[in-house]
Amino acid sequence: MDLEQTAIERLKMASDMSLRLYKQPLVITYSGGKDSDVLLHLAGKSGIPYEVLHSLTTADAPETVWHVRDTFRRMELAGVKCTIDTHRTPDGGNVIMWNLIPRKLMPPTRWMRYCCSELKEGGAKGRWIATGVRWAESAKRKSRGALEVLHSNKSKRLTLMNDNDASRMLMENCQLKGKRVVNPIIDWADTDIWEYADAEGISMNPMYACGWKRVGCIGCPLASKKERRKEFSQYPKYRDSYIRAFARMLAERTKRGLDGSWKTGEDVFHAWMEDGVLPGQMVLEGMEDI
Numbered sequence: 001m002d003l004e005q006t007a008i009e010r011l012k013m014a015s016d017m018s019l020r021l022y023k024q025p026l027v028i029t030y031s032g033g034k035d036s037d038v039l040l041h042l043a044g045k046s047g048i049p050y051e052v053l054h055s056l057t058t059a060d061a062p063e064t065v066w067h068v069r070d071t072f073r074r075m076e077l078a079g080v081k082c083t084i085d086t087h088r089t090p091d092g093g094n095v096i097m098w099n100l101i102p103r104k105l106m107p108p109t110r111w112m113r114y115c116c117s118e119l120k121e122g123g124a125k126g127r128w129i130a131t132g133v134r135w136a137e138s139a140k141r142k143s144r145g146a147l148e149v150l151h152s153n154k155s156k157r158l159t160l161m162n163d164n165d166a167s168r169m170l171m172e173n174c175q176l177k178g179k180r181v182v183n184p185i186i187d188w189a190d191t192d193i194w195e196y197a198d199a200e201g202i203s204m205n206p207m208y209a210c211g212w213k214r215v216g217c218i219g220c221p222l223a224s225k226k227e228r229r230k231e232f233s234q235y236p237k238y239r240d241s242y243i244r245a246f247a248r249m250l251a252e253r254t255k256r257g258l259d260g261s262w263k264t265g266e267d268v269f270h271a272w273m274e275d276g277v278l279p280g281q282m283v284l285e286g287m288e289d290i
């Protein structure tokens with residue numbers, strides 16, 4: 001069976017189980033990146049009923065925000081329900097990257113991705129979701145399966161690698177309280193994504209045509225140092241927003257009597273970017289690479 005057909009079979013199986021177990025259609029999670037555009041196209045081709053969900057990170061590039069809006073307008077005109085998921089603070093405000101950092105008292109890091117869990121992963125509670133997760137994206141994702149039950153307690157997560165009948169029964173009888181996930185394109189390579197998008201005429205985020213390899217949040221700590229520097233040189237307003245959020249974070253730390261060597265938001269920013277600048281020093285504009 002070819003990749004497209006396998007992905008469609010996975011979508012159909014998850015849709016069938018979602019309708020039977022939850023009495024609601026499958027939710028296609030959509031980030032505005034290339035994998036989610038391919039996933040969305042496959043969902044349309046499969047003929048299943050589905051909804052689309054975008055989690056607002058508030059740190060995406062403007063091009064990504066526009067691309068998501070365009071896609072949603074197209075989807076809604078075709079009768080597909082599209083939702084933009086925002087998150088609420090305990091006092092009823094919106095959780096955004098810029099108030100999350102002061103609240104967490106530390107910058108997001110590769111090891112402490114609180115922003116992902118707060119801004120991206122909380123949506124579609126009690127629903128069956130489809131994601132564009134692929135093994136080719138990172139070594140960590142190699143442990144992910146085509147069908148999964150996610151749980152906040154990692155020891156209770158369940159990964160099903162096969163789409164066979166035994167797996168299907170297991171999913172239907174599973175008593176674990178977790179989020180059911182299907183990853184239809186888990187075994188697609190980068191070249192498969194691009195060749196398929198080209199062959200099917202899928203409209204992609206324009207950032208790829210401008211040479212960007214990834215289109216996640218600006219300054220994401222999971223990106224390489226080089227990529228993050230490039231992002232901040234192209235989107236300096238986001239750098240300023242991070243610096244202001246770090247300054248508010250320091251004020252909050254001081255209020256709570258927490259020590260630290262950082263004195264300003266810029267100190268935190270330089271440490272966060274791992275650029276070797278000591279607290280109190282500054283890097284002149286345009287000389288970041290020296």
Ligand code: SF4
Nearest residue numbers: 113115116216217220
């Ligand atoms: S910055 Fe990175 S880790 Fe944080 S929400 Fe965005 S993608 Fe996730």
